[in-house]
Amino acid sequence: MKSTKPITKDQRPNQRLFVSSDLSSDVLVTLEEGQAHYLVHVLRLSLGVQVLVFNGRDGEWLAELKSISKKSATMQVSQQTRPQDYPADLTLYLAPVKGDRTDFIVEKATELGVAHIRPVLTDRTIVRKLNQDRLSARAVEAAEQCGRLSVPEVAPPVPLSALLCAKMTECVVLFADEAGGCPSIQVALADRPLKVGLLIGPEGGFTPTERRALRACSHIRPVSLGPRILRADTACYAGLVLIQNCWGDWAYSLSCNKA
Amino acid sequence: MKSTKPITKDQRPNQRLFVSSDLSSDVLVTLEEGQAHYLVHVLRLSLGVQVLVFNGRDGEWLAELKSISKKSATMQVSQQTRPQDYPADLTLYLAPVKGDRTDFIVEKATELGVAHIRPVLTDRTIVRKLNQDRLSARAVEAAEQCGRLSVPEVAPPVPLSALLCAKMTECVVLFADEAGGCPSIQVALADRPLKVGLLIGPEGGFTPTERRALRACSHIRPVSLGPRILRADTACYAGLVLIQNCWGDWAYSLSCNKA
Incomplete structure (x- = not known):
C-alpha cells in the first residue's frame, strides 16, 4: 500500500505540513494545538481540504482535514505523492x-x-x-x-x-x-x-x-x-x-x- | 599627484565613507550633517583620525578628520589608495x-x-x-x-x-x-x-x-x-x-x- 502515485503540479495542494507522526495509507494524524490553529485560523482551511504532509522519514503524502476541535485537528492520510529522499550531507x-x-x-x-x-x-x-x-x-x-x-x-x-x-x-x-x-x-x-x-x-x-x-x-x-x-x-x-x-x-x- | 600608493591591510583604516565631492590630493571635503554626526557621535572618531573615502569616480583615498562643528565636519584628502574600478555590467x-x-x-x-x-x-x-x-x-x-x-x-x-x-x-x-x-x-x-x-x-x-x-x-x-x-x-x-x-x-x- 506504499506505492507512490506522483501528482501533477496542478493537483498539488499549496499547503505542506511537517508532522511528527508516522505516515502510511489511511492513517489518522492528530495535529497539535499550534498546527491545528495555523491550519484552521490562519490559513482558514475547512473540513475536506487536502494538504501535503511529510515527516522526514516516510516521504510526502496527501492528507485530508477530517475533524477540527478547539485544541486539535485530525487529518486522514491517503496516498504517497513522493518517496523519501535525503539531502546531500x-x-x-x-x-x-x-x-x-x-x-x-x-x-x-x-x-x-x-x-x-x-x-x-x-x-x-x-x-x-x-x-x-x-x-x-x-x-x-x-x-x-x-x-x-x-x-x-x-x-x-x-x-x-x-x-x-x-x-x-x-x-x-x-x-x-x-x-x-x-x-x-x-x-x-x-x-x-x-x-x-x-x-x-x-x-x-x-x-x-x-x-x-x-x-x-x-x-x-x-x-x-x-x-x-x-x-x-x-x-x-x-x-x-x-x-x-x-x-x-x-x-x-x-x-x-x-x- | 594622482599616483596610487597601495597600503597594506594593517595600514587600512577600518572606516570607509562614500562622499559626493570630487577627490584629489590635498582637497578639503566637507561632510554633510548626517555623515558628520555618524563619524563623530556614532563612531566617536576624533580629530586627526584617518578614514578611506570614495565617490564612485575617483578611486579610494586616505583622508584625515580636520575639523568638527555642530552641523558638519571637514576632511583633508591625502593619497589615493586604489584607482577607480567598475563593476561587471x-x-x-x-x-x-x-x-x-x-x-x-x-x-x-x-x-x-x-x-x-x-x-x-x-x-x-x-x-x-x-x-x-x-x-x-x-x-x-x-x-x-x-x-x-x-x-x-x-x-x-x-x-x-x-x-x-x-x-x-x-x-x-x-x-x-x-x-x-x-x-x-x-x-x-x-x-x-x-x-x-x-x-x-x-x-x-x-x-x-x-x-x-x-x-x-x-x-x-x-x-x-x-x-x-x-x-x-x-x-x-x-x-x-x-x-x-x-x-x-x-x-x-x-x-x-x-x-
Whole structure:
C-alpha cells in the first residue's frame, strides 16, 4: 500500500505540513494545538481540504482535514505523492550573528538544502545565546515552503575548538578566509568528499590565532568567496549556493538539465 | 599627484565613507550633517583620525578628520589608495517583496557586486510603493562595508512590460522559471554576453501570461535555480552568486587564484 502515485503540479495542494507522526495509507494524524490553529485560523482551511504532509522519514503524502476541535485537528492520510529522499550531507557551521540575521540564515540554509545546522562559538562571537526552538521552527517553516522532504536539525552550539579537534572521517570543512589568495570552492571540492561542511565566522571574522588553528587542520580547507568583503550572512548564502552548484544536489539537477 | 600608493591591510583604516565631492590630493571635503554626526557621535572618531573615502569616480583615498562643528565636519584628502574600478555590467531586476526583505536584497546585491538595481512591478507584486531613499542609503552602507568603489543605483520602479519591450543591445536577462527543465545559469551564459540582468518575481511568482511573454522575448532566457522552490530573496542571492561565479568578477578573481 506504499506505492507512490506522483501528482501533477496542478493537483498539488499549496499547503505542506511537517508532522511528527508516522505516515502510511489511511492513517489518522492528530495535529497539535499550534498546527491545528495555523491550519484552521490562519490559513482558514475547512473540513475536506487536502494538504501535503511529510515527516522526514516516510516521504510526502496527501492528507485530508477530517475533524477540527478547539485544541486539535485530525487529518486522514491517503496516498504517497513522493518517496523519501535525503539531502546531500552538507553541514552549515555558523557563528551566530546579531539581530534577525541568524533566523534568516537558518531559513535560507534550509531552502538551499543543508542537512545540518551547527552553531559555533568563536572568540569574536557576540551573540552567545540562541533560541534553538525559534530557529528550529524557522527551519520547519522553510522546509514546508520550499518543498523539501526533511528538516535540517539545528544542533546546540559548540565552541570552535570542538570543530578543530573533531575526528571527521570523509568530511571536508570549508572556511571563508578573508586573507585572500585561497582557491575557489570548485577547486577545494575537486576531490568530491562524501561530506562537506561550510564554516562562516561572526561579524568580526576569525582571530589570527583561530585562522592559524583552522589552517593547521587537515580536514579544514580555506576558500575564497570573491573580491569583496561579505557580511557573515551573505557569505553563508554564497558559500552554500556554490557548494550545492558544484558538489551537492544542484550539480545533479543541473547536469540533468544540460543533458 | 594622482599616483596610487597601495597600503597594506594593517595600514587600512577600518572606516570607509562614500562622499559626493570630487577627490584629489590635498582637497578639503566637507561632510554633510548626517555623515558628520555618524563619524563623530556614532563612531566617536576624533580629530586627526584617518578614514578611506570614495565617490564612485575617483578611486579610494586616505583622508584625515580636520575639523568638527555642530552641523558638519571637514576632511583633508591625502593619497589615493586604489584607482577607480567598475563593476561587471550586471543589473538586478527585482519585484519588491514584503517586510524588510527588499532592504536585505539591496544590501546583498551591493555586496555581490551588481551595477544597477531596478525594481519591477509585476501582476502579483503586492508591495508597489518603495522608499527609494532608504534603499539607496542601504546600498551606500553596504558599499562602504564591503570595500567596493562604486554604489549601485537604485532606479525607480518600472512595470514588467517595460522590460519586455526594451530594446536591450548586448544584454541578456535571465529569469528563474519555476516550471523546471530550464538550463543552468552557466549554460545560459555560455556565449558570454556583455551585459547581464537577473529578473526575480514576487512572492507568488509570475502569472502564466507573464511567463509566456518572458519566454517570447529574444533577450530574456529562462534558467533553473536548483531542485527546491526558493523564496524571492533567496533566488536573488543564488542567481547573483552563480552569475558572478561564471560570468562576473568572481570568475576573474577565482581564475587568478587557480593559476
